[in-house]
Amino acid sequence: MNSDFRDRISVAVWGVAITLAASALVSLPGRGASLALGERTLTLPIAAASLLPVLLTLLAGSGAQAVVQAHPLSRQGRLRLPIRFWALPIAVTLIAAILLPRAPSVLYWAALLLGMAVLLSTVLVALYFSLDPEATGYRRARAALNLACYAVALVLFLVIPSAWPEAGRAVVLGGIAMLLALELLRGTQARTPLVALYAFIVGAVVAQVAFGLLLTGLSPISASLLLLVLFYLLVSLTWQTLLGRITRRILLEYTAVALAALLLILLLSP
Numbered sequence: 001m002n003s004d005f006r007d008r009i010s011v012a013v014w015g016v017a018i019t020l021a022a023s024a025l026v027s028l029p030g031r032g033a034s035l036a037l038g039e040r041t042l043t044l045p046i047a048a049a050s051l052l053p054v055l056l057t058l059l060a061g062s063g064a065q066a067v068v069q070a071h072p073l074s075r076q077g078r079l080r081l082p083i084r085f086w087a088l089p090i091a092v093t094l095i096a097a098i099l100l101p102r103a104p105s106v107l108y109w110a111a112l113l114l115g116m117a118v119l120l121s122t123v124l125v126a127l128y129f130s131l132d133p134e135a136t137g138y139r140r141a142r143a144a145l146n147l148a149c150y151a152v153a154l155v156l157f158l159v160i161p162s163a164w165p166e167a168g169r170a171v172v173l174g175g176i177a178m179l180l181a182l183e184l185l186r187g188t189q190a191r192t193p194l195v196a197l198y199a200f201i202v203g204a205v206v207a208q209v210a211f212g213l214l215l216t217g218l219s220p221i222s223a224s225l226l227l228l229v230l231f232y233l234l235v236s237l238t239w240q241t242l243l244g245r246i247t248r249r250i251l252l253e254y255t256a257v258a259l260a261a262l263l264l265i266l267l268l269s270p
Helices: 003-025 048-069 087-101 107-130 138-159 166-186 191-218 220-244 249-268
Strands: 035-037 040-043
Touching: 003 048, 003 087, 003 107, 035 166, 040 107, 048 107, 087 107, 087 166, 087 220, 107 138, 138 166, 138 220, 166 191, 191 220, 220 249
Parallel strands: none
Antiparallel strands: 035 040
């Protein structure tokens, strides 16, 4: 791990953390607010806070790209489409943006911000070591990324604000599920367009099922667990498909897991 690599992680994490902190400390102008630019007055067509997710996405994505570009394989021109490595850092950052405004106190808010910084740093380190499948530490890095993806997915399904409309929540769930699937399926080392296609399908299915569950009035915990099980099954089956290992036995195993998980959720649901 070279100093350039560490420096890039530090800059990326600090950039995201400072932006998240500033968004909580600074009151951003709302829709229709007037801004004076010299002799002209500009009226904002949308709330400035609506642009925060876009800014955070660009910060997290560009930070991940900078880390990737520090890798020897990238310097040799062997890592194409660096944008494919943006997925998990963006998902972690957007989850933090959703959680921080819900903190019940300043202490919890600071703890969440620190936790986000630690998680984002860990993800970027693991991302760096996962770029070369033949390098030492690849398996540990891949395992860390997979664990982070499923942890973020669980938090995502549990904390999407109930005040949002059902369609909005379903779109956010599907969008972040697609990002997480993109990172998880990258571990198959399949062609990038194929991985992106399957990740999009996973996200679309999660969004549609989430919309249906939200309309049923099912308890939030039950709906969240059902979505997590669905996400796990979709990614796992896609993983096996990309590796060419899908068989009748594997399908039966996953069907059994799905039925057992569904039964357990229904028994424990309030």
